[in-house]
Amino acid sequence: MGSPSAAGRERGGAAKGLAATSAGVGTVERSRKLVVCVPQDPRVLDSMLPYLTAYYGNPHSRTHAYGWESEAAMENARRQVADLIGADSREIIFTSGATESNNMAIKGVARFYKSRKKHIITTQTEHKCVLDSCRSLETEGFRVTYLPVKKNGLIDLKELEAAFQPDTSLVSVMTVNNEIGVKQPICDIGEICRARKVFFHTDAAQAIGKIPMDVNNMKIDLMSISGHKIYGPKGVGALYVRRRPRVRLEPLQSGGGQERGLRSGTVPTPLAVGLGAACEVAQQEMEYDHKRILQLAERLVTKIMSEVPDVVMNGDREHRYPGCINLSFAYVEGESLLMALKDVALSSGSACTSASLEPSYVLRAIGTDEDLAHSSIRFGIGRFTTEEEVDYTVQKCIQHVKRLREMSPLWEMVQDGIDLKSIKWTQH
Ligand SMILES: Cc1ncc(COP(=O)(O)O)c(C=O)c1O
Numbered sequence: 129m130g131s132p133s134a135a136g137r138e139r140g141g142a143a144k145g146l147a148a149t150s151a152g153v154g155t156v157e158r159s160r161k162l163v164v165c166v167p168q169d170p171r172v173l174d175s176m177l178p179y180l181t182a183y184y185g186n187p188h189s190r191t192h193a194y195g196w197e198s199e200a201a202m203e204n205a206r207r208q209v210a211d212l213i214g215a216d217s218r219e220i221i222f223t224s225g226a227t228e229s230n231n232m233a234i235k236g237v238a239r240f241y242k243s244r245k246k247h248i249i250t251t252q253t254e255h256k257c258v259l260d261s262c263r264s265l266e267t268e269g270f271r272v273t274y275l276p277v278k279k280n281g282l283i284d285l286k287e288l289e290a291a292f293q294p295d296t297s298l299v300s301v302m303t304v305n306n307e308i309g310v311k312q313p314i315c316d317i318g319e320i321c322r323a324r325k326v327f328f329h330t331d332a333a334q335a336i337g338k339i340p341m342d343v344n345n346m347k348i349d350l351m352s353i354s355g356h357k358i359y360g361p362k363g364v365g366a367l368y369v370r371r372r373p374r375v376r377l378e379p380l381q382s383g384g385g386q387e388r389g390l391r392s393g394t395v396p397t398p399l400a401v402g403l404g405a406a407c408e409v410a411q412q413e414m415e416y417d418h419k420r421i422l423q424l425a426e427r428l429v430t431k432i433m434s435e436v437p438d439v440v441m442n443g444d445r446e447h448r449y450p451g452c453i454n455l456s457f458a459y460v461e462g463e464s465l466l467m468a469l470k471d472v473a474l475s476s477g478s479a480c481t482s483a484s485l486e487p488s489y490v491l492r493a494i495g496t497d498e499d500l501a502h503s504s505i506r507f508g509i510g511r512f513t514t515e516e517e518v519d520y521t522v523q524k525c526i527q528h529v530k531r532l533r534e535m536s537p538l539w540e541m542v543q544d545g546i547d548l549k550s551i552k553w554t555q556h
Contacts, residue, residue: 254302288317304338
């Protein structure tokens with residue numbers, strides 16, 4: 129695959145993209161430009177096309193050339209994924225995405241070692257699929273410690289150390305948080321776990337390809353990866369499973385024993401090839417992307433904060449991935465702001481929870497008060513986001529925050545110097 133090609137970038141640019149999650153304040157070409165979600169890199173699609181048309185063999189068929197071609201492509205993709213995280217190809221298991229990888233890692237390790245170990249440690253700000261996997265293990269008799277986070281969104285390593293029990297089998301802490309972008313101290317957590325011979329799993333869906341990750345330096349034993357968070361296809365991901373010291377898992381699915389017996393089912397060759405290509409492109413462009421994204425993020429935050437008072441940035445300012453920005457606009461109802469910015473793909477919480485009007489559990493965990501949590505918006509900046517898109521979003525955002533505040537009685541009271549906290553609201 130070529131180097132960070134201008135052609136690839138330009139073609140990617142055609143898809144446009146400020147998205148609301150990990151990769152871009154997305155605009156939609158139809159209405160204006162910024163496009164939602166992480167667009168697939170056109171170089172990824174190019175790599176997949178032959179396996180959607182000419183090479184359709186089952187990669188697990190050993191008896192004919194069609195199968196061998198697909199197998200070779202799948203193994204090449206496995207190597208590309210492994211190379212991005214400093215792993216051995218044999219440690220990469222293809223899955224349908226990070227949800228499956230997280231389920232597999234957490235339930236798989238817990239159940240395999242259950243005769244001796246019944247305790248797991250995770251955090252309160254993990255993705256739903258981690259939290260729900262843990263909750264379902266609790267119904268099977270496992271005990272789970274959900275570590276709180278500090279106001280900046282990071283865990284306290286002392287609290288982690290204190291949480292270990294003699295029968296702890298696994299610690300699961302995400303690398304980059306999908307709502308507030310904070311980066312947990314993964315190297316330190318890896319050290320702490322290794323010293324206690326407890327396996328360490330990290331959900332790196334929002335980190336892979338965006339910040340350097342090395343499973344050996346970071347002493348990670350299991351790592352979840354998602355295709356569509358790194359400009360790859362949806363419906364594919366991977367789980368890294370360490371071979372030495374060997375991690376054993378009870379598989380979730382029964383079947384043909386593919387993927388070293390850990391994940392039965394035919395590997396979808398085109399999707400695996402797409403994931404591999406996305407990893408290779410990410411490896412080549414990570415440094416460049418990171419620099420650009422950092423500049424755009426600073427542009428967005430600085431412009432908004434210099435024009436609009438009472439804006440709070442959620443999550444640690446230093447230990448973060450810059451492409452995921454979460455801002456609270458005091459005295460503005462987040463949903464109203466989102467509606468006003470319909471042509472920009474932003475969101476008020478994580479995609480899986482934003483359907484409900486409950487404030488985000490991540491914001492609650494960092495101690496954001498309810499009003500401010502309701503006024504929070506996530507901005508994502510990614511590989512294909514342009515300066516023009518950032519400026520458009522900033523301008524619209526400033527305009528609508530000002531408009532909504534002008535309509536807000538609370539804002540008016542604040543302008544009149546009234547301390548809202550001093551008010552005793554009458555109850556009926
Ligand atoms: C941190 C994190 N973990 C897991 C997932 C789930 O990934 P997938 O959609 O590949 O199942 C996501 C995606 O939203 C995520 O951001």
